[in-house]
Each structure stands twice: as structure tokens, then as C-alpha cells.
Amino acid sequence: MRKARRPARGGRPTPPGRGAMAERYKVRFPDAPTLRSALAARDASRFLKVVNEKRRYVAVELSDEHARDATARRDFTDLLEAWRRRGAEVLGDPHYDLELPTTCDRQEPDDPEAPSLDQVLARIRAPAAWATSRGAGTLIAIVDTGVDVRCGEFPPPRRIGGWAPIGEDPWADRDGHGTMSATVAAGTRAAGAPFDGVAPDAAVASCRTSFTDGELGAIYDHLIALRQQGHRVIASNSFGKNQGHPPPAPDFPEFYAALEEALGAGVIVCFSAGNNHDDANGDPAACEPSTIWEPHKCRDDVLTVGVSDLDDRMWNYSSRGPGQYFGDPGSGRKPDVVAPTPRRGRIFCGATIRTWPKGWGTSGAAPQVAGLAALVWSAAPDMRPADVRAAIRSTATSLGLDANCQGAGLIDCAAAVRMASSRRPSPV
Known part of the structure; x- marks a missing residue:
């Protein structure tokens, strides 16, 4: 099996503890x-x-x-x-974990000289796509810890259809992680904020959660309702199982049933591949063993995203394919594609810009693909979700690595949007 180039180094933070008595x-x-x-x-x-x-x-x-x-x-x-x-x-009511468990005080203070989202967007050629599409007319759901609107990236007209557990606010971030994800996918400088995301004209639905089965089931039912109202909905998800060995079969009946219905209703779904390669004691330069867990990430009708760095090297922790359930009916080889995050990259953590010493993980890669799906769907509103996924995969640029590392390769926003905008409309 082909090896990856020398990877970007860095471990993954230890997950924060859950309440001992809750x-x-x-x-x-x-x-x-x-x-x-x-x-x-x-x-x-x-x-x-x-x-x-x-x-x-x-x-x-x-x-x-x-x-x-x-x-x-x-x-x-x-x-x-x-x-x-x-x-x-x-x-x-079982729960998943954040792929990149973090609290903002674990990140470094802002370093204006460090690479930021701007360099990420340049590498995936998002600005080159914006002359054709900036994501208008699409809705990106950030299934995460909430979005802190004090960051200024999400002025009120862009907030549509948020969801949160009873007594909580979708537009407040309990951790800081969700604001990072949302900024990557769809931040905007329009109101004076510091960053544009991949799809700066897309609307955003913050779906705040602790990743329990009951909450995820309700969130995906909410996304189905938004789709039925006519929204072109793309879901960005950065949660999973953080471990180096295969987990047992999942017991998430509400989430899995609602996810199945949402995909059938035409919601485009993106998942982070996970940050488990180090946990499995994988050779940092290798594209094995397989560490993409859980059936939902192995489905062929979702986009599962690994993470490289700005020098086209795989991050040492990015989970490798082909996936725990590869070969099962309805599964596909994973990851589908990769997206880059920088070493010591600047991005929001909650309402404050921080420098993240260990990168943004696959948590920062999945929202890039959600943003790209918004660009493609906005450029060609008649496209079927399967065609949007195919455009993203087929226009990715190979990094010269095995598919278990890179999937089809690094996403290319300009190429995907060009393909979408030049295609013939689907027959009615």
C-alpha cells in the first residue's frame, strides 16, 4: 500500500469531561x-x-x-x-463526541502572523469560484456545539432555522468548536468580520447539540422539515467515536432513522472522517489501518472528509479508510475527499480568534466540503444531491496518495463549480 508523505505533526487534545452527576x-x-x-x-x-x-x-x-x-x-x-x-x-440516550474535543482556553492566543482561513480558501480555490457562486440560496446546517454570533460572521439575515435543546440557545456556543465549524463553512466579511468562509453567501442554521441520540434524531427531523419548506439543506457534522479500535455496533436508532429520511428527502450530508489514526498507533506516513468508524460515515450517499495540511501532507491523526463498514450494502470507500487545515492556524474559537496549535482536525475539513456543496448547488440549483456529491469527488485533485488516505484527493472549489455551471439542466 502506498504511503503518505511525511505528515503534519500534532496530537489530539483530551476530551473535556462530562458532568459527573448528570x-x-x-x-x-x-x-x-x-x-x-x-x-x-x-x-x-x-x-x-x-x-x-x-x-x-x-x-x-x-x-x-x-x-x-x-x-x-x-x-x-x-x-x-x-x-x-x-x-x-x-x-x-447515548452520545457521540466532538471529533476535535476542545475548549478555547486550550488554544493559543491569536498570532496575526500564523496562517488562517484565508490561506485555506486559497489552497482549495474558493475565491476563484466566487465569481460564479458564493452559495446564495442554500442553507448550511452546522450540527455542533452552537454558534457564537458575537464573532460577527453571521449577521441576522443569514440565520435561518436554528435548533437547540429546550432551554438552550442555538446562537450561543457552549464550547467554541461550533463557531469554528460555521466560520469555515460560511463566515462572511460583509458586516466587518475578519473572515470569509467557503460559501460566504449561504444561510446558516445552527443546530446546537451534545450529540445524544435523542437530540440528533430531532435535529435531522428539523432538517427534513426545512427541506420540505424548499430550502436546499447541507448538513456539516464533526462528531464521532474517538478511539483507536472499532466500536461495537451503534445504538442510535433515532439518529439513524432520521438520517435515512433526511438523505431520502434530499439533504446533502457531510461528516468528518475522524482523528483516530494516532489512537490506533498508525504509522504517521501510512494509509492504514482503517480508523473511520460507524455506519453513517461509511455510507456511499454521504461525503466523509479527511484532513491534510497546507503542504498537501496528511495530518498524522486523520482517520484512514476504507472504513469500518466498507463492503456492506450501501457503503462506499472512505474518505471521499480531503480538505486542508494549517498547523497553528488562526480561526474563531467562540467569539475570540485563537491559534490552534494542533490544527482544526477533520472538524475543520468537513465544513469546507459543506461549503463547497453550497457553492455547487447554488451554481446549479436543479442538480440532484447525488450529482453534487459526484461533482465534488470527480473534480478533486490527487495528492499522489493511496485512496485510504486521500479518497479522490483535495477538494477544488473552482473546478467543481465550473463543472456544475457548465452542465445541462436535468430533464424535468
């Missing part, structure tokens, strides 16, 4: 009327995070604060027991 459950009811009736219970509103009538479940949480309160803990237990008596199932 408890999260998903409660499935026998039918929607029973669910609606159950919500009238005295203490229900205190603990609700998600209500999904379509799939007959709610998600409830005993927060760290409530867990320290004996009365609140008793009320929470009593509520779950009352719902059980109504025939509900009380289930766990």
Missing part, C-alpha cells in the same frame, strides 16, 4: 397522544431537553445542579416512574 434518558411512549398527555405532568418541564412527537419520544436530563438537590432527584425519579406506568420505555 443523567440523561430517552423515554419512548406507545403513541403521540400518550406522549402529549404525559407532558402535562407537574415536573416534566423542569427536566425536558427534547420532545419529538413524530418518533414518540422525549429526552430528559437530571442536570449536575439538580443531581445535588435531593428533592429534584426524587422528583426526577418519580416522573420517570409515572411515565413507565403509562406504558413508556425509559432508555439510555
Whole structure:
């Protein structure tokens, strides 16, 4: 197997700890009327995070604060027991992790001399595509930790259809990661902010989440509704399993069912490949072993994205293909393509520009491809999602590496938009 060029160095930060006392459950009811009736219970509103009538479940949480309160803990237990008596199932609500777990105080202060998003856009030839398309008429959903609008990259007219768990604000970022992802995909200098993203005229829907099954199911149902309203929706996702060995079969029924429906409805979906190559003790110069986990990242109808650096070398941590589920029905060889992030690159972390010493990970690569999908779809609004994906793959530039490292190669925005804008419209 062909080897990668000498990789960019750098490990991955340790994931931040979750609340030691918080408890999260998903409660499935026998039918929607029973669910609606159950919500009238005295203490229900205190603990609700998600209500999904379509799939007959709610998600409830005993927060760290409530867990320290004996009365609140008793009320929470009593509520779950009352719902059980109504025939509900009380289930766990498993969660995924950020691909690049981070908090802003772990990043370096802004270094104006460090490379930034501007150099990334130049490398993927986004500015060369903007004469034809800047993403207008598309909607990029950032499925992440929220977007901090204090950064100035997302003035109110560009914010459409946000989603957040009950009691949370989609336009606030609990971690800083989501603002980075959104800026890469669709930031804009139009109102005086410092960066343009790949698709600076696309609208943005911030979908804030802790990546639980219940929340992801509700988010993808929300994206289906936006698609049914006529929006051309592209979803950028930077979450997964951070480990060096294959995880067991996932137990995310709400997310997987809603994702299947969203793809069928015409939502274009981009996933980060993951940052697991180091965790698997992979040779930094090798394109094996395979470390792209989970069935959703192995589907042939999604775009799964690895990460290179600005010198066309694979980052040492970028997950390699062909993917855990390669060869299964409906799967494809992964990654599809790669996108670059710089060593010590400047980008927003929340509302503050920071220099990220270990790069932006595949978390910063996936939103580039989401932005490119917006450019292509805006240039040719009649294109089917499958044709948009094909245009992105077929116009990528090979880095001379094995497909398990680079997929089809480095994305080329100008070439993909040129292909889209020169094609014949699909017959009606």
C-alpha cells in the first residue's frame, strides 16, 4: 500500500469531561397522544431537553445542579416512574463526541502572523469560484456545539432555522468548536468580520447539540422539515467515536432513522472522517489501518472528509479508510475527499480568534466540503444531491496518495463549480 508523505505533526487534545452527576434518558411512549398527555405532568418541564412527537419520544436530563438537590432527584425519579406506568420505555440516550474535543482556553492566543482561513480558501480555490457562486440560496446546517454570533460572521439575515435543546440557545456556543465549524463553512466579511468562509453567501442554521441520540434524531427531523419548506439543506457534522479500535455496533436508532429520511428527502450530508489514526498507533506516513468508524460515515450517499495540511501532507491523526463498514450494502470507500487545515492556524474559537496549535482536525475539513456543496448547488440549483456529491469527488485533485488516505484527493472549489455551471439542466 502506498504511503503518505511525511505528515503534519500534532496530537489530539483530551476530551473535556462530562458532568459527573448528570443523567440523561430517552423515554419512548406507545403513541403521540400518550406522549402529549404525559407532558402535562407537574415536573416534566423542569427536566425536558427534547420532545419529538413524530418518533414518540422525549429526552430528559437530571442536570449536575439538580443531581445535588435531593428533592429534584426524587422528583426526577418519580416522573420517570409515572411515565413507565403509562406504558413508556425509559432508555439510555447515548452520545457521540466532538471529533476535535476542545475548549478555547486550550488554544493559543491569536498570532496575526500564523496562517488562517484565508490561506485555506486559497489552497482549495474558493475565491476563484466566487465569481460564479458564493452559495446564495442554500442553507448550511452546522450540527455542533452552537454558534457564537458575537464573532460577527453571521449577521441576522443569514440565520435561518436554528435548533437547540429546550432551554438552550442555538446562537450561543457552549464550547467554541461550533463557531469554528460555521466560520469555515460560511463566515462572511460583509458586516466587518475578519473572515470569509467557503460559501460566504449561504444561510446558516445552527443546530446546537451534545450529540445524544435523542437530540440528533430531532435535529435531522428539523432538517427534513426545512427541506420540505424548499430550502436546499447541507448538513456539516464533526462528531464521532474517538478511539483507536472499532466500536461495537451503534445504538442510535433515532439518529439513524432520521438520517435515512433526511438523505431520502434530499439533504446533502457531510461528516468528518475522524482523528483516530494516532489512537490506533498508525504509522504517521501510512494509509492504514482503517480508523473511520460507524455506519453513517461509511455510507456511499454521504461525503466523509479527511484532513491534510497546507503542504498537501496528511495530518498524522486523520482517520484512514476504507472504513469500518466498507463492503456492506450501501457503503462506499472512505474518505471521499480531503480538505486542508494549517498547523497553528488562526480561526474563531467562540467569539475570540485563537491559534490552534494542533490544527482544526477533520472538524475543520468537513465544513469546507459543506461549503463547497453550497457553492455547487447554488451554481446549479436543479442538480440532484447525488450529482453534487459526484461533482465534488470527480473534480478533486490527487495528492499522489493511496485512496485510504486521500479518497479522490483535495477538494477544488473552482473546478467543481465550473463543472456544475457548465452542465445541462436535468430533464424535468
